[in-house]
Amino acid sequence: MNAVSLSPSAAGAVSGTDLLLWVAVPYVCLAVFVVGHVWRYRQDQFGWTTHTSQLLEHRWLRWGSPLFHLGAFMVIAGHVVGLAIPDSWTEAVGISEHAYHTTAVWAGSVAGVAMVAGLGMLCARRLLNRTVRLGTDRSDKLLFPLLSATVVLGITATAAHNVFGAGYDYRSTVSVWFRGLFVLQPQPEAIVGAPLLFQLHALTAFLLFAAWPFTRLVHVWSAPIGYLARPYLVYRRRAAPAAAPGRRRSASGSR
Amino acid sequence: MRVMAQIAMVMNLDKCIGCHTCSVTCKQTWTNRTGVEYAWFNNVETKPGVGYPRRYEDQEHWKGGWMLDRRGRLVLRSGGRVKRLLSLFSNPDLPSIEDYYEPVTYDYDNLVNAPAGKDMPVARPRSVLTGEPTAITWGANWEDGLGGAPENAGGDPNLTGEWAEKVKFEFEQTFLFHLPRLCEHCLNPACVSACPSGAMYKRVEDGIVLVDQDKCRGWRMCVTACPYKKVYVNHVTGKAEKCTFCFPRIEAGQPTVCSETCVGRLRYLGLLLYDADRVGEAASTPDEKDLLDAQRGVFLDPRDPDVIAAAREAGIPEDWLDAARRSPVYDLVMRYRVALPLHPEYRTLPMVWYVPPLSPVLDAVDAAGGNQDDPDHVFAAVTRLRIPLEYLAELFSAGDADVVAGVLMKLTALRSYMRERTLGEDGDEAVLKAVGLTAQEATDLHRLLAIAKYEDRYVVPAAHKEDAAALTAMEERCPVESSGEPAEAGGRRVMLGIPTLRRKTTGGHA
Numbered sequence: 128m129n130a131v132s133l134s135p136s137a138a139g140a141v142s143g144t145d146l147l148l149w150v151a152v153p154y155v156c157l158a159v160f161v162v163g164h165v166w167r168y169r170q171d172q173f174g175w176t177t178h179t180s181q182l183l184e185h186r187w188l189r190w191g192s193p194l195f196h197l198g199a200f201m202v203i204a205g206h207v208v209g210l211a212i213p214d215s216w217t218e219a220v221g222i223s224e225h226a227y228h229t230t231a232v233w234a235g236s237v238a239g240v241a242m243v244a245g246l247g248m249l250c251a252r253r254l255l256n257r258t259v260r261l262g263t264d265r266s267d268k269l270l271f272p273l274l275s276a277t278v279v280l281g282i283t284a285t286a287a288h289n290v291f292g293a294g295y296d297y298r299s300t301v302s303v304w305f306r307g308l309f310v311l312q313p314q315p316e317a318i319v320g321a322p323l324l325f326q327l328h329a330l331t332a333f334l335l336f337a338a339w340p341f342t343r344l345v346h347v348w349s350a351p352i353g354y355l356a357r358p359y360l361v362y363r364r365r366a367a368p369a370a371a372p373g374r375r376r377s378a379s380g381s382r
Numbered sequence: 383m384r385v386m387a388q389i390a391m392v393m394n395l396d397k398c399i400g401c402h403t404c405s406v407t408c409k410q411t412w413t414n415r416t417g418v419e420y421a422w423f424n425n426v427e428t429k430p431g432v433g434y435p436r437r438y439e440d441q442e443h444w445k446g447g448w449m450l451d452r453r454g455r456l457v458l459r460s461g462g463r464v465k466r467l468l469s470l471f472s473n474p475d476l477p478s479i480e481d482y483y484e485p486v487t488y489d490y491d492n493l494v495n496a497p498a499g500k501d502m503p504v505a506r507p508r509s510v511l512t513g514e515p516t517a518i519t520w521g522a523n524w525e526d527g528l529g530g531a532p533e534n535a536g537g538d539p540n541l542t543g544e545w546a547e548k549v550k551f552e553f554e555q556t557f558l559f560h561l562p563r564l565c566e567h568c569l570n571p572a573c574v575s576a577c578p579s580g581a582m583y584k585r586v587e588d589g590i591v592l593v594d595q596d597k598c599r600g601w602r603m604c605v606t607a608c609p610y611k612k613v614y615v616n617h618v619t620g621k622a623e624k625c626t627f628c629f630p631r632i633e634a635g636q637p638t639v640c641s642e643t644c645v646g647r648l649r650y651l652g653l654l655l656y657d658a659d660r661v662g663e664a665a666s667t668p669d670e671k672d673l674l675d676a677q678r679g680v681f682l683d684p685r686d687p688d689v690i691a692a693a694r695e696a697g698i699p700e701d702w703l704d705a706a707r708r709s710p711v712y713d714l715v716m717r718y719r720v721a722l723p724l725h726p727e728y729r730t731l732p733m734v735w736y737v738p739p740l741s742p743v744l745d746a747v748d749a750a751g752g753n754q755d756d757p758d759h760v761f762a763a764v765t766r767l768r769i770p771l772e773y774l775a776e777l778f779s780a781g782d783a784d785v786v787a788g789v790l791m792k793l794t795a796l797r798s799y800m801r802e803r804t805l806g807e808d809g810d811e812a813v814l815k816a817v818g819l820t821a822q823e824a825t826d827l828h829r830l831l832a833i834a835k836y837e838d839r840y841v842v843p844a845a846h847k848e849d850a851a852a853l854t855a856m857e858e859r860c861p862v863e864s865s866g867e868p869a870e871a872g873g874r875r876v877m878l879g880i881p882t883l884r885r886k887t888t889g890g891h892a
Contacts, residue, residue, distance in 0.1 A: 172596035172597070173595055173596055173619070173621075174619075175596075175599065176598065176599050176600035176619070176620035176621055177599055177600040177601065177620060178600060178620035179600045179601075179602050179615065179620055180617065181472065181473060181476055181478070181602065181615075182476070182477075182478060182479055182602075182615045182617050183478075183479055183511065183617055184478075185472070185476070185478050188472055189472050189474075190472075192471040192472045193471040193472050195471075196471045197471075257511075257512045257514070258479075258511040258512055261511070261512065261513065262617060262618070343620075346599055346600070349579065349599045351467065351470075351578030351579055351580075351599070351601065352467075353580070354463060354466070354467065354577075354578040354579075354580070355463050355464070355467070357580060359574075359575035360570070360571070360574060360575060360584065360661075361574050361577070361580055361582065361583040361584065362583060362584050362585075362586050362658075363583040363584070363585060363586065364585070364586050364587065365585060365586075365587055365845070
């Protein structure tokens with residue numbers, strides 16, 4: 128991977144293991160994420176689904192699914208703010224470090240608890256309800272543990288260091304490393320000193336990104352926002368015969 | 383005027399004997415796969431009864447179809463677009479598997495592999511969902527022939543109003559008839575309108591409503607929106623599936639499987655031309671009881687020169703226009719007006735219509751001490767039929783008993799007249815005149831309903847020749863297979879998920 132060669136002069140200060148964990152693994156995961164999605168979208172439209180199991184079990188899902196999804200939206204928004212926006216920017220618009228921290232801990236805790244509770248219920252029904260368990264496919268068996276690990280590590284790190292602990296400013300370490308990956312100036316040294324829980328959370332998150340295109344998580348990209356604007360009635364013609372006269376099949380089925 | 387053609391169906395309920403051949407052949411053709419064991423694209427219900435899934439007609443509960451809001455606008459009963467997106471995570475109005483039934487298979491292995499013993503080995507039922515032994519407590523037609531009616535039939539959502547008390551009270555004088563149901567391929571399909579992915583669509587050429595299996599993302603809003611509950615979730619593939627009106631057969635000019643195999647010869651297939659521009663207006667008709675006429679107003683006369691010109695302009699081929707003129711569905715729906723839609727009050731403008739059942743009317747005349755040949759006696763008997771007019775009206779005319787009575791009197795007059803003719807008499811044309819039929823029309827209607835020749839029942843024009851290339855390609859692939867490259871070329875055929883675990887658990891146990 129050319130990513131490794133891109134690592135800056137500071138590479139001398141970090142070990143080979145750190146380079147592997149904080150530069151190579153993230154880039155490989157992101158590459159799998161991108162290529163995997165392109166491959167899946169082109170090759171497996173039929174498998175691209177939420178894979179709903181509400182038909183088989185709805186009592187746990189009634190609470191678990193909305194809790195998980197709404198919590199996840201808030202958590203993702205929090206991560207975007209915390210990871211993508213440098214602390215100098217928030218201070219420039221007049222948000223003090225203390226105010227930011229307080230808001231992040233409170234909002235993050237609410238979102239995190241909702242997401243963990245929801246995911247817990249979804250995992251519980253998957254394990255305890257025999258019908259749902261037998262409908263669990265291989266990709267789910269990878270996704271549920273990986274997602275759970277990421278979420279639990281994340282909320283544990285926050286709880287241990289920022290809610291009950293002395294407070295850890297991840298924006299000057301983890302966030303710097305994360306942004307460095309995307310501007311192609313990896314800074315593995317920024318995360319090397321971070322607490323273990325944050326490091327593990329970051330690693331499982333990248334593994335989750337790598338697994339993403341091969342699981343039901345792809346339904347995230349099909350969020351039907353366009354539905355708000357489209358006409359109610361959809362008419363379609365039978366597969367156009369002239370579209371591909373030389374080929375034996377037209378591109379889209381008319382089912 | 384935007385002319386579109388629709389392949390539509392009419393069923394003559396008088397002739398349905400409830401043999402379920404349509405359901406079984408449909409299942410063998412379309413839903414004998416894992417994940418849709420519980421799905422019946424075609425089923426036959428006993429009425430009165432709760433139906434399948436249980437009480438599906440109770441739209442206060444299931445929120446299917448359309449309704450008018452306070453300002454008279456047509457809205458989906460399950461809510462607006464924003465509400466629908468907010469309930470993506472958990473759909474509050476989705477039937478669960480208990481509302482259908484737990485599909486089962488049997489331990490057939492045990493019949494041949496059981497060790498020698500003094501008792502006959504039996505094949506015990508096993509849940510297909512859990513692989514474990516289970517008790518069968520419900521099915522797609524649990525109430526066949528009023529089975530369990532004392533406990534269940536009172537749950538029929540159509541039994542409302544004062545007259546319903548009478549039905550229950552005189553249960554020893556009970557009645558039943560069979561109601562075969564399939565997707566209505568509506569002009570104003572609620573399922574299509576509710577699909578967040580835009581995966582469901584109505585075909586321009588023949589009006590068949592289909593689910594694009596590649597575009598469906600499993601948001602399951604279609605199941606809620608369909609008031610007839612004829613869209614099913616495949617719990618293995620995570621996609622919605624529904625009656626396809628056997629489109630590969632229709633395109634080849636053949637009747638659907640349910641029609642082809644109908645033992646009672648009660649199904650009719652034919653084209654109806656309709657004005658797509660008037661669909662929304664008709665569905666928004668303020669009074670539910672006017673919906674029937676509003677829907678008839680959407681249909682176009684295939685002999686009208688203006689309609690023919692507009693249809694040509696819309697690209698409808700000549701052989702289709704000819705088929706529309708010969709359509710038995712047009713005759714039953716528009717010319718003789720003896721067919722009625724199922725639950726027009728759902729405002730989806732359904733396209734599978736029914737000739738309501740005429741219970742043994744001449745027996746009723748005799749029982750009342752009347753003269754079978756006296757039209758007054760015969761017509762009076764219609765109002766005293768075992769099947770209450772009010773009940774039929776709940777099903778077929780949004781509660782308007784006069785509409786149903788009109789159709790039944792027409793059928794009664796036809797029966798009375800043709801009976802006289804068959805017995806060698808002249809036939810009393812006064813009876814016919816009273817219901818607006820001429821002698822020639824009566825003969826034609828009798829031929830259509832009673833003689834019911836294959837070529838009269840099914841007038842299905844093949845898809846047009848210019849599309850032949852595309853259709854050839856379609857024919858070569860399995861309708862439930864993923865679209866795209868030929869399987870033999872790329873080897874990237876996407877198989878339907880067969881959960882081997884489930885299959886394994888069903889065998890090997892004693």
